[in-house]
Amino acid sequence: MIKLRYTIPNSFTAMSLLLGVSSIVTTQLGELELAAWIIVWCGLLDTMDGVAARLLKATSNFGAEFDSMADLVSFGVAPAVLVLNAGLQMGGVEYDTGQFWLLLVAVAVFVLAGAMRLARFNLASSDSPKGWFTGIPITAAGGGLVSSIVLVLIHHGDVAASLPLHLYFPVLMFVLALLMISRIRFPKATRRDSNLINAFQVVAISGIYYCGITRTHPEYLLGMGLFLMIAGIIAGRITRDR
Secondary structure (H helix, E strand, O other): HHHHHHHHHHHHHHHHHHHHHHHHHHHHHHOOHHHHHHHHHHHHHHHHHHHHHHOOOOHHHHHHHHHHHHHHHHHHHHHHHHHHHHHHHOOOOOOOHHHHHHHHHHHHHHHHHHHHHHHHHHHHHOOOOOOOEOOHHHHHHHHHHHHHHHHHHHHHHHHHHHOOOOHHHHHHEEEEEEEEOOOOOOOHHHHHOOOHHHHHHHHHHHHHHHHHHOOOOHHHHHHHHHHHHHHHHHHHHOOOOO
């Protein structure tokens, strides 16, 4: 029974890891939209992993390390490969040009920053303020923003065609990399003292699950991701000295 209790959250982590690998393969096959949705599904599983571990009181050192390995693949490597191929297919980036090497360096830096962010989290998690991250989590950067941006660009091809994506994609990856390794306080999705904030979290997460399961409304995912990112950074700044 004890083993089963730990197996449940670890199974969610394993599924997220395998889906991350599936996203990489799907991207290489040219199915960018499906690959982006798979990354969104990884985010849904990552949430279920954490909830299951807390409800079953099945947190462990193995689970924490396993979760980090899965996050690096699903929200680090998979989004990086997705953006690289999106640049080639949608951004007009040609192989072995200056634009290609810039984009390649940007996605590599993103993965490196994500790995450093996860390593720092594992080492300092016991010292971090309760309810707060230090730096933007890789799940928000790779799972929340990168995948939804690519999905919106795919759904709105006319907008994508009018944008200099060969420049925007590298800037996006560099900025997210810096945010991940920064010392910015960022709130965790956890129960707060304010009922209004708790209700908003339930509504926001429910909407994300609906969009992910039905593979619809990527605009909601992007809008919510940007709002949570900006609001979280502001909240961390305001409460920093408290």
